[in-house]
């Protein structure tokens with residue numbers, strides 16, 4: 333039974349104990365915690381295979397972790413985890429399981445959901461994907477004029493775009509030659525126009541990825557791509573469907589668009605959009621890096637699933653990372669999170685995690701609809717280092733509101749430019765050190781005096797050049813950004829988000845908050861394109877609609 337708990341989590345003894353513990357911890361500086369414990373790094377860093385999670389620069393003490401683990405028990409976290417992994421319908425508002433982990437199960441496992449083992453279906457679809465990848469790459473599948481495909485335009489949005497787009501970029505060193513891949517998500521015509529301008533229609537494969545196959549942005553872009561192909565294929569226009577693949581959890585709908593069943597890959601309603609890169613939605617990844625490497629990605633995700641399911645609480649990376657986040661948000665009052673990958677390949681990680689985290693945990697009621705009296709998901713943002721350093725790190729170092737940061741650092745590089753990688757690593761390590769240690773006014777002043785400044789100048793500048801430090805950060809080390817470790821990393825974040833959702837008592841798998849704006853856009857579109865304004869709007873919206881109606885069209 334999934335009954336509501338008697339007490340909201342913020343009224344439990346575990347929460348209260350953490351709140352009073354926090355007032356003591358707030359007085360202490362991370363520098364002092366390190367000075368008092370020579371083994372702090374060893375004791376607060378945790379491993380899963382070759383991935384290392386260093387929480388030693390979080391403002392945690394042994395007592396903090398002990399109390400946070402009590403809180404996890406209070407939230408019944410192990411049971412919710414087991415329910416998720418067993419395929420129970422924990423997405424209560426949509427009466428669905430949240431079973432993205434099943435997409436990563438090896439073929440010899442089984443998992444029965446609604447009386448049916450889902451693993452054979454997962455592997456059947458992976459096999460269909462492998463056959464398609466092979467047919468496209470070998471030139472067995474061609475376009476309507478008989479040309480082999482050289483370009484892919486992958487159309488989708490949200491979870492049907494962000495994961496594949498991030499992964500194709502992250503795994504660029506593993507790309508097989510011969511196919512360039514363009515992603516189109518925005519309904520702004522610039523997106524599809526720019527993509528088609530770079531492709532030769534006769535050699536272009538269009539992938540339309542949408543769980544529902546009804547999303548306005550995706551269907552508008554897909555229709556424009558179809559028009560473009562028909563127009564450009566001339567005498568072969570009737571064969572436009574040979575240029576399309578549809579991916580959906582609703583296998584009937586792509587047929588309505590004109591894509592025949594043998595060109596449709598499916599997944600299931602128990603895969604949330606933002607957890608779907610492991611499913612057929614990952615086709616652009618598989619086309620880019622080949623199916624064996626896509627399977628390595630799945631294996632990395634599965635290794636993290638096994639760890640999450642079986643590692644003891646005190647060594648469980650997603651659990652501990654999630655708890656550290658809870659500590660920051662709810663007890664230290666830090667409600668943002670900077671995602672700082674020191675790898676250019678992870679340039680889309682922050683965008684991906686914005687959806688994964690904010691769509692999952694940006695909730696104001698619990699699973700049973702009761703309003704929450706505490707903060708939930710943090711505001712996530714980020715950029716790859718070192719670009720972020722020269723943009724927003726100023727605020728991270730000296731702004732009055734501390735912003736916890738995740739440093740994601742692959743130790744090895746795929747590029748034989750050692751000097752670059754050494755500089756990159758040095759910067760990652762230095763930034764985390766600076767955030768933690770800071771620099772006192774006295775130090776700043778002494779440095780300036782040593783550099784020849786006058787005492788008056790040094791005293792005047794010292795407050796500007798001092799850093800308080802004590803800013804929490806997590807470092808994640810990977811041996812390199814290969815498909816396996818990339819899979820581990822993404823699954824680590826997925827489970828970290830789930831852990832936090834469980835503690836907050838929310839349903840991390842629905843997203844009702846995206847509906848209202850979509851609903852209101854319908855009547856406004858009618859008004860923008862029709863003769864008059866027929867719906868009631870607030871005064872600002874009505875005035876802006878009137879202005880937009882008067883615009884000159886291109």
Ligand code: F6P
Nearest residue numbers: 490491492542543544547605846
């Ligand atoms: O509007 C939000 C959302 O429903 C996301 O959750 C989802 O990933 C995205 O839209 C795209 O949906 P679909 O895959 O059905 O096109």
